[in-house]
Amino acid sequence: MKNWTDSELFDALCRGETDALNFIYRKFEPEVRQWICRNSGTPDEAADVFQEALLTIFDSYCGQQRQMSSFGGLLFNICRNKWLSQLRKNKRHEVVRMDVPERYQDTDDDLLARAIAAEEDFARQEALDKTFAMLSELCRNLLALVAQGLKPNDIVERLGMTNANAVYQRKKACIDRWRTLFHQHYAQKTTP
Amino acid sequence: MISERDKELLEEWADGRMSEAARAAFEARFDEEPALAEAARLRQDMNRYLQRREKRDAFKARLAAARAAHEQARRRTHMRVVWRRRLGALAAVAAVALVVVWWVGRPDLVERYATYPPLSLTQRSGEVETLALRAERLFAERQFTQAARVLDSLHRMNPADTLALLYEGIARFEAGDYRQAASLLEDFPAGGNWTTEAWYFAALAHLALDEKDKARELLEKIPPHSGRYSQAQELLQRL
Structure with a gap:
């Protein structure tokens, strides 16, 4: 299995390369699914969140002059934010384990802010898509x-x-x- | 809300139809007029959306395909794990069933081969003794524990009376005290009248204790001229 660097993953995702998407699913989806299932979610809900998070990265990073960060860290943070906002929206007040897998306890302080900004870009693009x-x-x-x-x-x-x-x-x-x-x-x- | 005039200017700005100076002047207003700045941002987002719409749709389709492939692979792996567990459980059940069958069948094997003539101490020794009569009666009545005690006394009184010792062993065996039976019978000295009979029952006692190696070892010692030889060989084959 090819080892992808963060910047290769961003680039390949923007080009919609099947190999890269398959790699991303294999490498990152199980961890996200596990986290969401531990936090009152189902595997199907986790799959929806993961798919939407990849589209979020596409909307926010592709074709934009954005500083790259850890791909996995950004993806996990986007998924986490999406899931937390879904829980809030559905008024599901279950206890959420805020623990993040160790490898995403990144030194990049801006990671959460980037995830929030990406989520806003995605929400705007989705709204534009629906209203168009x-x-x-x-x-x-x-x-x-x-x-x-x-x-x-x-x-x-x-x-x-x-x-x-x-x-x-x-x-x-x-x-x-x-x-x-x-x-x-x-x-x-x-x-x- | 922005004015109709600003909307027109916004279109010129978004289409790149403004001169450099007009563009700079228009953009300078963004700091002072947040509604105009927000409208400009939205207009830029609209352009970006329009330019990437087809790519975004294609990307969505590829994502859906990657998700489907991943979920299919995950299901396959899951099914493999489930089947491995099922087969493991099946193997465990089969193993338990085999053990149960063997366990249930085992006493039959031991019982089938545990045959012996009635105890007749008085006839064989030629002595009419109260103790011997009592032992015979208890043995015949299948009161094996009491019989074993009486036979033990008889053997102690006359250590040369190996028949009493043999039947004490058999009585222990019949009482289910296989360990004691094996211990009494397996050390019978070779060449005696009752030696092969003792080894034979010692082997059965070990078999009842699931000590097959020890049972096999004793059965193999039974010589061809012995009356127990054919039974010993049959048992060996079964083992």
Whole structure:
């Protein structure tokens, strides 16, 4: 089995490499599952948390100029935070063993802060994802074409609009709608 | 909330349609206007989301595949462990069953081979004695513990009376005192009238005590001309 360094793992995860994902599952998932199961969770809940934590790292670290840290430590802290917030959300007041496996009792004081920041990035990306799906088909297509870097005149042709100005106006309206939906959704998610 | 004008400016800013100077002036307002700064941050997040949407969906699909593969492997390992435990339990049950069968069957083996003629001390010794008669009666009535005591007295009175000693051993054997029976019978001197009979019952006593090696050793000493030879050989084969 290949030995991956932390930075190799971050890079390979961002590229979605199957080998790296399999390695991450083999190496880190049992420990997380064990911790969650010891803290009132089930193996299925642990698997959900672990999967979401990897997506969180993807959202927060991939394509961003972020300082790398211990991959395992960051992943474990993200999983722990997610599970604790789920327990709080579901008003499950079971005693939580706060003990962290020794190898994650890292000297990096910022690890917990990084995990919290990553969780916030993930929550925003999830809210954007959910609210984007609520937009009209025209808005979704228009914003996707703009993101692909198509010129307004090309978009006019593709979407059968009248002119470039109509593209700008429609795009602004779509963004406005998206912003409103996001605030509604994100406010709901973050209100205790 | 931000104004309609600021929303327009925000779009120009996000699309990169502002001049350097206009951009710097617009960004300078972020420190003073938190709502505008938050709107700008959200607008950037929107752009980032749009640019990575397809990659994110692909990543999600790969994650789901990795999770499925991992859970399948975990289930396989779990099943292997379960089956190993089941087979272990099955083997343990089978071993216990074998021991039980052997244990239940063992007395049959010992009992089947523990045959002897009735005790007839008076006839054999030619003496009519009260003690000997009593021993015969007790033995015939299968009161083996009392019979053994009387036979012991008889043997002490006449140490040359090896028949009394032999039957004391058999009485101990029948009373279930296999250790005492083996001890009395296994040291019978070779060449005597009752020696092979004593060794034979000593072997049965050891067999009852599950001391197969000792039993085998005594059975092997029984010579071919002995009346017990064929039974000893049969027993040896079974052992």
